[in-house]
Amino acid sequence: MRTKEGDKGKDILEAAIKVFASEGYHRAKISKIAELANVATGSVYQYYNNKEDILLNIFDSLWRNLYIELKSLAENNVLTPHEQIDAMIDLVFDSFNENPPLALVFVSEQHHLARNNKEGFTDYYEKFLGVGEKIFKNGLRDGSFSGNVDMKIFRFYILGALRNLLTQWAHDPKSFPLNKIRQNVKFLTKNGIKK
Amino acid sequence: MRTKEGDKGKDILEAAIKVFASEGYHRAKISKIAELANVATGSVYQYYNNKEDILLNIFDSLWRNLYIELKSLAENNVLTPHEQIDAMIDLVFDSFNENPPLALVFVSEQHHLARNNKEGFTDYYEKFLGVGEKIFKNGLRDGSFSGNVDMKIFRFYILGALRNLLTQWAHDPKSFPLNKIRQNVKFLTKNGIKK
């Protein structure tokens, strides 16, 4: 019996991230992904059901990691709620720091999955939001967060801000340094623009 | 000489907004847009060069309006910089309040245009950002905004937050009331989450 050589599944996923990032999901050709992965076009279908399935796998593993990391920092009792929010911001940026193409896919292609998979494209996304809620509630309980803000609104507010900043950074990592972004986002989230 | 009946160009644009919103740009069929606009498929091409040109027109008029409105409120000397930011938040929400499908197109399809039209898909977008800068600088000058925040970062921060909240609202306008969102965003932008 013939056995699989190397880890073609992974090669394909990594190639897909690059191609999705540079062409966008719809323009990305399976043949191009296969070429980058050093695999025949048909082989892609040995590993994934179809093009969307590739994207699904990218997002599933992405949100899985984010969820696991956020969970562990939410369980860290040494951190104050403010520090947990800061750590969450770092977590998001760190996840993409070494991989701008992944950031581009993350910020640009999720809406495609969300549209097709009405019932959620990955459980980890929901779970991630759930952990975010927990952090927020702790902050309210111990009095460090303002009661004037709705949890869900805050959640989408900060994720939207992070996403947009990540987009700009990924397009031009050099002229838009991540460390400065981090610092500013932490400040704004905590204190707002008011002097 | 035969003359144009009604305003088919506008009918097509409005139909396109609905179809793009419900199907997404790539799945949207020209034939479906034509049907909704009560026009033959071919007629669409009398008014627009191609599918992307339709999207371009939607965004051009959208950003044109946003720019004009923002400009006029930036020139309003009666408002403090904080009030101008608040008014900008209102402006964005007001632009979509009556038209959730337009909001969905706005939040989901701009990246497609940005990707293809490297040199900017509409001048009004750049101009809008320019006016935002002006407001920000005024706030710095008169001492009402914190000097700890970089202008460009603030700009993408708040636009990202607005965009994400608009997305959620457009998907479910009833359970996610715009007025509450407005109020929370204004508060967060100004004061942050800190108690």
Place this chain on the structure above:
DNA sequence: CCTATAATTGAATCATAATTCATTAAAGAT
């Protein structure tokens, strides 16, 4: 009431690229 011009039509064309599948290759089992 003609005629010229421009608007409108929608079926046919055309391009693209996802997916399939018959074929070939490799590796473990006998």
Place this chain on the structure above:
DNA sequence: ATCTTTAATGAATTATGATTCAATTATAGG
């Protein structure tokens, strides 16, 4: 060494839907 099973291949198939264009229709001017 041969056989069997699974992996890998990439050319051929197929589906889709954007765009074109020859035919038709409506209006204004003469």
